[in-house]
Amino acid sequence: MPSAAITGGCLCGSVRYRCDEPYRYAVHCHCSMCRKSSGAAFMTWVCLPREAFRLTAGTPRPRRSSATAQRAFCPDCGAQIYMDYRGSGTIDVSVGTLDDAGSVTALDNIWVEERLPLMKGFDGDLPEHRQFSPRS
Ligand SMILES: [Zn+2]
Ligand SMILES: [Zn+2]
Incomplete structure (x- = not known):
């Protein structure tokens, strides 16, 4: 049987992770x-x-980035690997760390009120949220 496992890691390979269930959703955060x-x-x-x-x-x-969230970085290469929101049911990994990043489809653009003008129109068919996604 094919494995549904999601695997990934940082640029240098020091930090690796695995998830044995499918991802719940993916978002572009601006x-x-x-x-x-x-x-x-x-x-x-x-x-x-x-x-x-x-x-x-x-x-x-880990490095605290707000009152409710920590971001985790590889201590060797500095890659940002995941975000951990207190109270969230998910661990949010940065798409670029996935071994199979090409399989991911994003559902929303979030925090568009802070989006750079140069990103205007990017994935414009997706729902846009001024701040958090209702999914999160
Ligand atoms: Zn690394
Ligand atoms: Zn963000």
Whole structure:
């Protein structure tokens, strides 16, 4: 039987993770914290069921980015690997860390009130939310 496992890791391979269930949803986030923490114009988050997520190698360095969220980075290469919102049922991994990032379809653009003008029209068929997605 084919495995439904989702696997991924950072650029250098020190930190690896695995999830044995499908992702719940994925969103493009245009908030300024995603921008500053990644250096990119926006981030795409893939939301994995928390109970099915586990680290299989390495220990990411957590960094608090707000009162309710921590972002976890590889201590060696600096890649941002996941976001952990207190009270959330998901661990949200950055799409670029997935081994099979090409299989992900995003459902929403969120925090569009902070979106850069250069992103205007990007994935414009998706529902847009000024702040959080109603799914999260
Ligand atoms: Zn790394
Ligand atoms: Zn964000």
